[in-house]
Amino acid sequence: DTAVSQTPKYLVTQMGNDKSIKCEQNLGHDTMYWYKQDSKKFLKIMFSYNNKELIINETVPNRFSPKSPDKAHLNLHINSLELGDSAVYFCASSHARREQFFGPGTRLTVL
């Protein structure tokens, strides 16, 4: 069973488009996260969310928005995609602020 899954694994799109990446966890965790890994492999937190609060990294453009239909899902919506948005996006989850388990990542390429 996949613990944290993301779809799609690869996403190629044109500048200006709107896209979404889905994330689901079946671990019963209470907190989910989105990270961005740039071309130099640097990982940075974008959002963290549990049923009480959403914490947004202040450097994330407001074109990015997380949406959580329920505790097991945290989807990432991106509006008006730009070339600089090309990266690998990871979803992760954790319980009670312990270790985080990551999804397989989504490689986004903006042309």
Next chain:
Amino acid sequence: AQTVTQSQPEMSVQEAETVTLSCTYDTSESDYYLFWYKQPPSRQMILVIRQEAYKQQNATENRFSVNFQKAAKSFSLKISDSQLGDAAMYFCAFLYSGGGADGLTFGKGTHLIIQP
């Protein structure tokens, strides 16, 4: 805000030898967790080992162990009997254990090469 520094962009070791990856961090917090994650070419992020700051005993997981020096804010990873499958990027990460839903703060990573 906390920072994590990995000063070795790349390390190389012979198969079956031991290698140590360095990590230092800066924080004003006293309660936190430290982690090492492995990212092979498949890009999957895999948890290698975890250390709670309040524990003096260094964590070990089979061939992987850490040297946690809280006063020096140092958290190195030792890999014994290196295997070809250990080749990957290794990331050191910090997590504040206080309230809120903060994410991990990562170092820039160390690319580990295993020479057969």
